[in-house]
Amino acid sequence: MDLLAGFRVVEIAHPFTEFAGQIFAGLGAEVWLVETADGSPTRSRTPRVPGAESSSRASLAFLARNTNKRSIVIEDARALTELCNGADVVLDCGSSVWHAALTNVETPVVVTITDRLGLGNSSIVGFAASGGMASSGWADRAPCNAPSWLAHDGASIYAAVMAMVATLNGGGRVEVPYEEAAVASITPWTRTLMSYGMQAAGQGINTVRMGDAGFPIYATADGYVRILLATTKSWGAFVGMLGNPPDLTEGPFADAEFRRENADALKLLSAELISRQTTNELFRRGQALGLTISPVYSLEEFRSDPHVREREVIAEVNDPEFGAMDLVRPPFRLTGADVTQLRPAPALGDGGTAPRHRSHGLASRSLADLTVLQLGVGAVVPEAASMLALLGANVIKVESRVHLDFLRNVGLNGPLDYDNCPNFNQLNLGTRSLAVDLRTEEGVDVVRQLAARADVIMENMRGGVVERWGLDYASVRAVNPDVVYLSSQGFGRGVYDGFQSFGPNLQTFSGTTHLWAHADDPFPVGTTLNHPDHVAGKQALVPVLAALALRKGLFVEAAQFEAAASLISDRLLEQFYTDGPIAGRGNGDADFLLHGCFPCEGEDAWIAVAVESEDQQARLTEAVGADIAAWTSTRSAPDAETELRSFGIPCSRVVTGDDMAANRSSLFATLPHPTSGTRDYTGLPVLIEGERPGAVRPPLLGEHTEEILHGVLGMDETVVADYVARKVVGY
Structure with a gap:
C-alpha cells in the first residue's frame, strides 16, 4: 500500500503550495487541487506542449509539477468548507482568493504560506530576497536568478514538513512566512557567518559572485567538469587523475602553501592538462581515486547518464491527451511501502466530487x-x-x-x-x-x-x-x-x-548549473550556494x-542529486520536447510583463522586479517612467525597494550579507555559546499557533x-x- 494511502490533502492552487502538494501526492496521499474556473496560475505558464497551446493542460510546468493530483473547481465558500472539513491537511496561501474562507474550517491541520512583504509570484523576487542571488553568476554581470522556483519550493518544503509535524501533534495551524522560508532553505548560514565575522564561498562578510573561482569549473575536450580540492588527499587524487605530471608533483606546486599563494597560476596549468581529456574519462578516473569531481551536464546529457537511467529518475508516462512523455519521479525510494506510480497531471475539474474520507491510520505522537x-x-x-x-x-x-x-x-x-x-x-x-x-x-x-x-x-x-x-x-x-x-x-x-x-557538484551533475546562467555567460557557473x-x-x-x-x-x-532534479522538473520536461540542449533563461521570464534585475546606486547594488499584471505595469510606468534601469540607478537599493513597494510592485533588493545582518526579523535568534560567545543564528521559518519554536544553541564536541x-x-x-x-x- 502507498505510504500515505487514505490521507487527504486539500491544496489551494498557487505557486507557493504546488511543490508541497506534489510531495504528498508522490507518497500516495489523495491530493485535491482546488482551482477556480480559470484554473491554477501554473496552467497558463509557458512553454507549452507543441501543437497543443490552447489546452488547459498544455503548460509544461503544470504537467511536471502536478502529477498524481486531482482537480476540483470550487465556486463558493460553502463547497470549499465542505471539502476541507473532510480533509486531514489544507495547504493554503495567504494571498489566495480562498484564504479568508478557510478561517473556520474544521480540518485538523491548516498550513498557510504567507507573503508579508508582497514579493509576489515570480521566481526572481523571492530568490533575491533570500540572499542567494547575491552569490550567483559572474561578477561582471547582473546577479543570476536560479532556474525554476527555488524560493517558492523551499517554502513549500517547509509547509509539507510542518503539515506532518502538526499531524503528529494532533492538529494545529501553522504559518510559513515566504520570505523567511526562502532564507532558511537557500542561505541559512549567511546571518551566522556575518555574526562570526567570517565568510564561505561568496557568503557572509564578503558577499560576492565568484564566477568559476569559488568551486572551479574546467573546460574538458568535450565539455566541463567541476572539481573541489579541499584536502591533501584530494590533491593526491587530482594529480593522479592527470597522470602525476612532474610540473605538479616535483616542482613548487607540490608544496601546499605555494599552491594557495599561486592559485591562479595553478588553475591555468591544470586547465591545460584537463582540456586534453574527455569529461567522462576525468569523472570516472577522478572518482575512482577519491576526487570530488562531477560533469557540468546539460539536461540532455543528464537524461542519458547511465546512473540516472539505472535509477529511473525519469519515468515515461502515457498522458491521455499528449501521449508518451518523460516526467521526474518523486525523489525518494521506500522499503516498507509501495512505490506510488506516476499519474499525469489532472484536467481542470476532472476529480469530480470528493468521496467520503477514508481512514489513513496516522496517529498522534509527540x-x-x-x-x-x-x-x-x-x-x-x-x-x-x-x-x-x-x-x-x-x-x-x-x-x-x-x-x-x-x-x-x-x-x-x-x-x-x-x-x-x-x-x-x-x-x-x-x-x-x-x-x-x-x-x-x-x-x-x-x-x-x-x-x-x-x-x-x-x-x-x-x-x-x-x-x-x-x-x-x-x-x-x-x-x-x-x-x-x-x-x-x-x-x-x-x-x-x-x-x-x-552540493556544488550535485548542481552541476543534475543540470541545474547549466540552466543557472545568462545567455552571454562565458560558460555556466551557477552559484556558490551549497544547493541542494x-x-x-x-x-x-x-x-x-x-x-x-x-x-x-x-x-x-x-x-x-534527485532532490536537485525534482526542483527543475519543468525544465526536464521542456528538454523532452526540445531537440538539442535547452539553455538558461538568466533573469528573463516570458510570462511576466517585466522580470529582471536592475542596477542601483552604489557598488554592486541591485534590485529584482517582476510585473505580473497590466495594473501593476500601469502603476510602475506612472511611478518610474519608461526606463526602470535609469530610475533604479539613481537610488540606493533600499530606497528603490521602499518606493516600488509603496506602489504595489513586487520587488526586492538583491539581499547581501550586510542586509541580512541588519534584518531584525525574529527568524534570527541570538544565542550564547560557551566558547563562541553570543552569536546570531537562523531559526525555523514557521509559526505554530502564532508562536515560533525556540532556538537552542549548538553543542560542543562530545558535550x-x-x-x-x-x-x-x-x-x-x-x-x-x-x-x-x-x-x-x-x-
Missing part, C-alpha cells in the same frame, strides 16, 4: 518522546535532524575528534577550532553530541545500543561505511523492526554508488514523519557524552570512566 540517532556529516542530514531537534525531538549526533565532521574544520581561531565553526553550529542547533571512536569495537557497540533504542536513524555517510559498522538498515532492523531509517548520499545507490559529492544541501534532507523528512505517525518501520533512500551513556543507555559509571580514559568516548 516529537518530545522520539529519539533520533544522527550519523551525519556536513549539511543534508545534520540540518534535517536539527529541524526535528528544534521541534522537540531528542537528536543525538555521533561524532569524534578522530574523524571530524568536515564543517567543524575551520572556526573563529582557524583550522581545527572545532567548537567555533559557524556553518556547523548553524546546522546543528538543538542537537546533543556524543563523541565516540568508531574505530574501536566498544565504540561501535555503544552506537549499536543506541540504534536498538532509536525511533529514527539518519545517515549520509559514503556508501559502505554504515555497513562496516553494522549500523545499516538491515542490521538495525533485525533488532529494531520499527525503526524509521533515512539514508541520503549524493548519488545514491547504483552505478555511482560511493562516489564523492558535495539545504532542501534535500528536509523534504525527506515528510516520509520519515509519515512513517512515525503510522508507527511502522520504513527505509527511505533520498539521493541528493553530552556521559549524559547519554548514563541517562539513555544506563551504563555503569566505572565502565564509562574506563571508556573515557581510553578515549573510546569523549574524544
Whole structure:
C-alpha cells in the first residue's frame, strides 16, 4: 500500500503550495487541487506542449509539477468548507482568493504560506530576497536568478514538513512566512557567518559572485567538469587523475602553501592538462581515486547518464491527451511501502466530487518522546535532524575528534577550532553530541545500543561505511523492526554508488548549473550556494514523519542529486520536447510583463522586479517612467525597494550579507555559546499557533557524552570512566 494511502490533502492552487502538494501526492496521499474556473496560475505558464497551446493542460510546468493530483473547481465558500472539513491537511496561501474562507474550517491541520512583504509570484523576487542571488553568476554581470522556483519550493518544503509535524501533534495551524522560508532553505548560514565575522564561498562578510573561482569549473575536450580540492588527499587524487605530471608533483606546486599563494597560476596549468581529456574519462578516473569531481551536464546529457537511467529518475508516462512523455519521479525510494506510480497531471475539474474520507491510520505522537540517532556529516542530514531537534525531538549526533565532521574544520581561531565553526553550529542547533571512536569495537557497540533504542536513524555517510559498522538498515532492523531509517548520499545507490559529492557538484551533475546562467555567460557557473544541501534532507523528512505517525518501520533512500532534479522538473520536461540542449533563461521570464534585475546606486547594488499584471505595469510606468534601469540607478537599493513597494510592485533588493545582518526579523535568534560567545543564528521559518519554536544553541564536541551513556543507555559509571580514559568516548 502507498505510504500515505487514505490521507487527504486539500491544496489551494498557487505557486507557493504546488511543490508541497506534489510531495504528498508522490507518497500516495489523495491530493485535491482546488482551482477556480480559470484554473491554477501554473496552467497558463509557458512553454507549452507543441501543437497543443490552447489546452488547459498544455503548460509544461503544470504537467511536471502536478502529477498524481486531482482537480476540483470550487465556486463558493460553502463547497470549499465542505471539502476541507473532510480533509486531514489544507495547504493554503495567504494571498489566495480562498484564504479568508478557510478561517473556520474544521480540518485538523491548516498550513498557510504567507507573503508579508508582497514579493509576489515570480521566481526572481523571492530568490533575491533570500540572499542567494547575491552569490550567483559572474561578477561582471547582473546577479543570476536560479532556474525554476527555488524560493517558492523551499517554502513549500517547509509547509509539507510542518503539515506532518502538526499531524503528529494532533492538529494545529501553522504559518510559513515566504520570505523567511526562502532564507532558511537557500542561505541559512549567511546571518551566522556575518555574526562570526567570517565568510564561505561568496557568503557572509564578503558577499560576492565568484564566477568559476569559488568551486572551479574546467573546460574538458568535450565539455566541463567541476572539481573541489579541499584536502591533501584530494590533491593526491587530482594529480593522479592527470597522470602525476612532474610540473605538479616535483616542482613548487607540490608544496601546499605555494599552491594557495599561486592559485591562479595553478588553475591555468591544470586547465591545460584537463582540456586534453574527455569529461567522462576525468569523472570516472577522478572518482575512482577519491576526487570530488562531477560533469557540468546539460539536461540532455543528464537524461542519458547511465546512473540516472539505472535509477529511473525519469519515468515515461502515457498522458491521455499528449501521449508518451518523460516526467521526474518523486525523489525518494521506500522499503516498507509501495512505490506510488506516476499519474499525469489532472484536467481542470476532472476529480469530480470528493468521496467520503477514508481512514489513513496516522496517529498522534509527540516529537518530545522520539529519539533520533544522527550519523551525519556536513549539511543534508545534520540540518534535517536539527529541524526535528528544534521541534522537540531528542537528536543525538555521533561524532569524534578522530574523524571530524568536515564543517567543524575551520572556526573563529582557524583550522581545527572545532567548537567555533559557524556553518556547523548553524546546522546543528538543538542537537546533543556524543563523541565516540568508531574505530574501536566498544565504540561501535555503544552506537549499536543506541540504534536498538532509536525511533529514527539518519545517515549520509559514503556508501559502505554504515555497513562496516553494522549500523545499516538491515542490521538495525533485525533488532529494531520499527525503526524509521533515512539514508541520503549524493548519488545514491547504483552505478555511482560511493562516489564523492558535495552540493556544488550535485548542481552541476543534475543540470541545474547549466540552466543557472545568462545567455552571454562565458560558460555556466551557477552559484556558490551549497544547493541542494539545504532542501534535500528536509523534504525527506515528510516520509520519515509519515512513517512515525503510522508507527511502522520504513527505509527511505533520498539521493541528493534527485532532490536537485525534482526542483527543475519543468525544465526536464521542456528538454523532452526540445531537440538539442535547452539553455538558461538568466533573469528573463516570458510570462511576466517585466522580470529582471536592475542596477542601483552604489557598488554592486541591485534590485529584482517582476510585473505580473497590466495594473501593476500601469502603476510602475506612472511611478518610474519608461526606463526602470535609469530610475533604479539613481537610488540606493533600499530606497528603490521602499518606493516600488509603496506602489504595489513586487520587488526586492538583491539581499547581501550586510542586509541580512541588519534584518531584525525574529527568524534570527541570538544565542550564547560557551566558547563562541553570543552569536546570531537562523531559526525555523514557521509559526505554530502564532508562536515560533525556540532556538537552542549548538553543542560542543562530545558535550553530552556521559549524559547519554548514563541517562539513555544506563551504563555503569566505572565502565564509562574506563571508556573515557581510553578515549573510546569523549574524544
